[in-house]
Amino acid sequence: MRLRDLFGDDATIDPRADTIEVGGLAVDSRAVKPGDLFFALAGSRTDGARFIDAAIAAGAVAIASDHLPQGHARVPFVITPNARRALALAAARFFSRQPATIAAVTGTSGKTSVAAFTRQIWQRLGHSSASIGTIGLVSDKRTVYGSLTTPDPIALHRQLDEIAADGVTHLAFEASSHGLDQYRLDGVRIAAGGFTNLSRDHMDYHPDVAHYLNAKLRLFRDLVAAGGAAVISADHDCSAEVIAAARARGLRIIAVGRNADGGEGIRLADAAIEGFAQKLVLEHRGRTHAIRLPLVGEFQIENALVAAGLAIGTGSAADDVFGCLEHLEGAKGRLELVGERNGAPIFVDYAHKPDALAKALQALRPYAKRRLVVIFGAGGDRDAGKRPIMGAIAAENADSVIVTDDNPRSERPEAIRAAILATAKGAREIGDRAAAIRAGIAGLEPGDALVVAGKGHEVGQIIGSTTLPFSDHEAVAKALAAEGA
Numbered sequence: 001m002r003l004r005d006l007f008g009d010d011a012t013i014d015p016r017a018d019t020i021e022v023g024g025l026a027v028d029s030r031a032v033k034p035g036d037l038f039f040a041l042a043g044s045r046t047d048g049a050r051f052i053d054a055a056i057a058a059g060a061v062a063i064a065s066d067h068l069p070q071g072h073a074r075v076p077f078v079i080t081p082n083a084r085r086a087l088a089l090a091a092a093r094f095f096s097r098q099p100a101t102i103a104a105v106t107g108t109s110g111k112t113s114v115a116a117f118t119r120q121i122w123q124r125l126g127h128s129s130a131s132i133g134t135i136g137l138v139s140d141k142r143t144v145y146g147s148l149t150t151p152d153p154i155a156l157h158r159q160l161d162e163i164a165a166d167g168v169t170h171l172a173f174e175a176s177s178h179g180l181d182q183y184r185l186d187g188v189r190i191a192a193g194g195f196t197n198l199s200r201d202h203m204d205y206h207p208d209v210a211h212y213l214n215a216k217l218r219l220f221r222d223l224v225a226a227g228g229a230a231v232i233s234a235d236h237d238c239s240a241e242v243i244a245a246a247r248a249r250g251l252r253i254i255a256v257g258r259n260a261d262g263g264e265g266i267r268l269a270d271a272a273i274e275g276f277a278q279k280l281v282l283e284h285r286g287r288t289h290a291i292r293l294p295l296v297g298e299f300q301i302e303n304a305l306v307a308a309g310l311a312i313g314t315g316s317a318a319d320d321v322f323g324c325l326e327h328l329e330g331a332k333g334r335l336e337l338v339g340e341r342n343g344a345p346i347f348v349d350y351a352h353k354p355d356a357l358a359k360a361l362q363a364l365r366p367y368a369k370r371r372l373v374v375i376f377g378a379g380g381d382r383d384a385g386k387r388p389i390m391g392a393i394a395a396e397n398a399d400s401v402i403v404t405d406d407n408p409r410s411e412r413p414e415a416i417r418a419a420i421l422a423t424a425k426g427a428r429e430i431g432d433r434a435a436a437i438r439a440g441i442a443g444l445e446p447g448d449a450l451v452v453a454g455k456g457h458e459v460g461q462i463i464g465s466t467t468l469p470f471s472d473h474e475a476v477a478k479a480l481a482a483e484g485a
């Protein structure tokens, strides 16, 4: 593709770059292939400009950056005011196909679940559908394990192009605050945006909560296409501000939840637990719908309603969409019932931040007639401030707490555990996660419930810079087998 066709009018293109054909895009010098255009981006740890020589040595034919790199005037270059955004827009032009209908969801918790639910609703309504996010790419054609919640723009646009070529017409994907802040999803043609909730997260990255919320609001301010829909949970302190941002863009607002109006919105009029399911009464456009949602956890109602709103906001008929809610399956490792011992249910959950842990424990309280047991830790090289908060939440909302390791990464696991234990009064400490799970399961008695939180779908444990195979699902299964359960 011609280099010139990758950029808009705000780019200054070196005359020598004007005729260049670009074979690919690269943002990491170590991934450059001959013929690539290398984007030199200033990052959080280093500056891509330092790797321009390496990129050229690897075959880069031109460099794009937001400033003329010193000493590199001999290389064909493109200067563009916001190089990260320009990268995403260039990736959208380079990988030009996208599914015709795309919804994106943001919020502190529930994104993976909403993306999975939206995909399931569309699929059930007969559309070839996919989701992209923390658990990777899931489509009716293929599954690819993921690592980032919002992939970098090159990977994201390559995947959009591939799934569109596969025949996928409907995509729901997760917009993380990092992804929004770093312009990873600019260039995606988004027909509807969803917002679940806001609580403490990523305070190692965002200077304050306002910055974090503003990153999320970019979805409505900058990214959902004009005339598109905004599906917003109405039940939180931040809901009014999010709705105002979407309204300022003239988007079609579909508020959902107890505080939504049952006209354009989806109002939750009633909810009651029924075994491992919940009975809901919904109001929408003057009609009442009685639904049996086959999921555990009050928060899954919020996720299901945002997903329903996204499907309705992109053109599906409300009656059909509500019918699909009766068939939803939870995303892997999200309050997933994985076994039982002595009649006590055992769940795997992905709560790795304070509000999610509180919500997960509160959701499981009705299933623990005796003791609610939680096993969890906290990731290393991530917001250290959340550790004591999570310790206190566990002590308050569970009856028995085992503090173990999550992904310690480069940190000392004992130090992470100590920060949690400082507030988790009465908790046991068992660093080895498999041993912690064995101990938790061995102690279960009739009437108890156990949740292993923090790693959900993950299949590895990152210790130092090594990822060892580890899955909570497998660890639970092995512990149950050892107990003869």
Ligand SMILES: CC(=O)N[C@H]1[C@@H](OP(=O)(O)OP(=O)(O)OC[C@H]2O[C@@H](n3ccc(=O)[nH]c3=O)[C@H](O)[C@@H]2O)O[C@H](CO)[C@@H](O)[C@@H]1O[C@H](C)C(=O)N[C@@H](C)C(=O)N[C@H](CCC(=O)O)C(=O)O
Residues within 6 Å of the ligand: 027, 028, 029, 030, 040, 041, 042, 043, 044, 045, 046, 047, 048, 049, 051, 134, 147, 148, 149, 150, 151, 152, 153, 176, 177, 178, 179, 182, 184
């Ligand atoms: C902190 C963060 O978000 N970093 C992201 C950012 O990297 P960066 O630009 O800051 O990287 P850097 O290390 O400072 O390097 C600067 C530049 O030099 C380049 N470089 C570097 C070394 C080299 O040898 N050659 C080279 O060219 C790098 O490719 C980069 O372009 O841009 C990269 C490209 O898009 C991302 O891959 C990278 O995500 C890292 C891997 C990461 O771990 N991010 C996590 C925190 C994250 O994004 N999480 C969110 C939210 C999770 C959730 O709550 O669900 C997610 O969306 O997953």
Ligand SMILES: Nc1ncnc2c1ncn2[C@@H]1O[C@H](COP(=O)(O)OP(=O)(O)OP(=O)(O)O)[C@@H](O)[C@H]1O
Residues within 6 Å of the ligand: 107, 108, 109, 110, 111, 112, 113, 114, 134, 149, 174, 196, 197, 299, 300, 302, 303, 331, 333, 334, 335, 349, 350, 351, 352, 355, 356, 357, 359, 360, 456
């Ligand atoms: N709507 C919600 N409100 C509060 N907590 C929730 C909600 N949905 C999910 N959770 C909790 O958060 C955990 C993660 O859920 P999910 O993966 O759907 O969210 P996410 O926003 O994608 O998270 P991440 O940013 O970590 O990828 C769940 O396992 C559960 O403990």
Ligand SMILES: N[C@H](CCC[C@H](N)C(=O)O)C(=O)O
Residues within 6 Å of the ligand: 134, 149, 352, 378, 379, 380, 382, 406, 407, 454, 455, 458
């Ligand atoms: N996307 C999140 C996932 C955290 C999962 C948890 N298991 C941990 O390692 O902290 C992050 O990278 O911060």
Ligand SMILES: [Mg+2]
Residues within 6 Å of the ligand: 111, 112, 133, 134, 135, 149, 174
């Ligand atoms: Mg996610």
